[in-house]
Amino acid sequence: MTFLCSGVWVLLSILVHSSISTVIRDTPNLGTYTHDGVTCFQCPPGTYVDRHCTGDFTYSVCNDCPVGTFQTHYSQATGCSPCQTFCRHDDKMEVVENCTSTHDLKCQCKRGYYLMVVNKFLNTKMCKAFTTCPDGQVVLRNGTSTSDTECGHCPDGQFSRKGQCAVCSSCTEKNLTEVSPCSGTADAQCGQHQLTDTTKASTEVVTRQDLQSNDGADITTIVIPVVCLFAIAVTIVLLVLRLTGQRGKTTIHSDDSPLIQRAFLTNPNSSRKQRTLSGSSISSVRSESIFPDMRDKDVWRNEVFTLLSSRLGTDWKRFMRKLPGNKDYHSTINSRCDQIQQEEANDVREQIYKALNEWSLSNEDDYVKIDSVLDTLYDMYESDQTLYNDVRILSCRLATREKTNTSEECV
Template identity: 55%
Template structure:
């Protein structure tokens, strides 16, 4: 070991240096081993972020010290360490699917949590937009049993019984054995039926173990007529078993085809959106017909407008954007589905995150800023009132109140434009 000697005059200076360095080193170690704390810089001073469930009230005044953080008010939450000056508002109910139910109320550290009701599970139908729906548990087809029950996030898992067992009433049962010198196996055990055995009794009686009525033979003049009776029975049993297996095979094939047809029809029904071409302005929005970009979650721009009187965005942007700012909940997902050119679609996700950071705590301003950028950055063919309506329908639903309110507002704006351009009668 090498020892370093300090002259008497340097000992005080060395001690002071150690007192200055050690605290900073300890703080660096704390930050390195607890990266979730996080820091930020304000007026040249490094402060610790406020923990989840709080918001920033006052910045710190010394390096590596805590800012003044207040608890989130009731009805708001904050999930991360941040320097946000406001907490986000809680959702008041589960959105988009009537099969969802609340299983955990909103707290200061997380939003309202929802899950599918009993008998349903959450299925992702669009991985790009994280669109999910509650779907009913699948039932196991004939010949299979439940291997794993469905949960709130996964469907029922079905499978076949292991070798040596068959399924009956949704349960696996052990196959019977035709062991013994007095038993004859007619048909083997399979996935849906037990072994069929023919049993010969020592009292000259023959029966099928699985339920075929007992056939009794009698001695005549000291001879047993077993061969005369048993051989026809065996032949008839084999023919009946073959016919039964053939019928079940045909039924199974027909059932699989029917299930496939049902699933195909469900998929076609799911892939529907609204066709409002040449529609009249009314309080009842028209039926659905969906169109999306190939390989994208964005809704495509329409070529025929439902409101030709609102072809200029300046006629509707201000009032429609104000309505969206007060009603949208998951605004970032809404922006990802709005139609736009290739540059918009490639940058929309990162830009939404940046806008949320720039306008922390003010959700209305975040939405207004994002909508404003969408209307300025895209070509005129994308920025239409139909793009707003199609996106609300795709993200939230055609029957949602927001969709009807936007539709009614467009009707009102269209009527105003017609009145402006209608010549006044001269008296």
């Protein structure tokens, strides 16, 4: 009898655990929590716990969130959060989606504005009007509800026309003389060669003198000066053609990528070397390193990542998207950032450090270097280089400590 009871108990245990495994497998987002020593399943989004479960791995009694409240995750919360009744931060924001039982009121800046973080630590934001690109610059990327318009300069051999980069005209290819060179805002101006006008003027002189030959003047006193003038004019024109021919040998960009993607995203007055964009993020690696001796990631990774974790704040996802990396990295970075945010909820510093660490482990050494971090900071915060300078100073200190620094950045 005892043996029979033991067998029945083992069978029931197997069935219960099998049932629990099936539930967890079929609902991968379903979590558990402990209440009074009993393990209960959490309530799904849009609901709250009305009564806790009384048996291990059973469901609590879940009720729908009342109107005007919401719950975004599986939880053991015994109540729902109240919905926002208006868009905060700025009067230039508008509602894009009303509050539901599973999410709060959703807002975004009105058309022509983007959401800018004023204080990362206090999470204060405001809507700011899109930047208008000044004369001589072109729009590299249109503004969105969360990012400003990005402006840049056309590369050498091109000029801006109606907000786009166009290739400068070559006067020599048209057999013309360059009157004014191509600039950042205007195409080269070409004109007719001086030879044409000189020949015409010489012809007119000879014709007028021929008409007056009946006055008895000696024909030699007319022809000789005309021939000399003509020879001098031809000599001048040949010199001009030679000079303009050398000046006109301008290299024209011949790659097939759109001109807008070859524009430089940099301030022309900056002392830093210009960098080109490639696609929607900085995916190219600079050939000349400003910290060539800091190849060992262990020298800088821990301290620099810690500094970035305390300073990037809510802007960290955009920073991760702009970091250079391989194709796999850029194809998964958006979804991975969202996952990290859920895994490390309520701890922004840990989210940033975890994302940076994965970047350094999942990419090749050519991408993972201190120059990639500095270039990304420089391009993200072009108007405020405070964080860039702090990371640069820290890098110089680390390089000096390791006795590897040869960078002009630290002089």
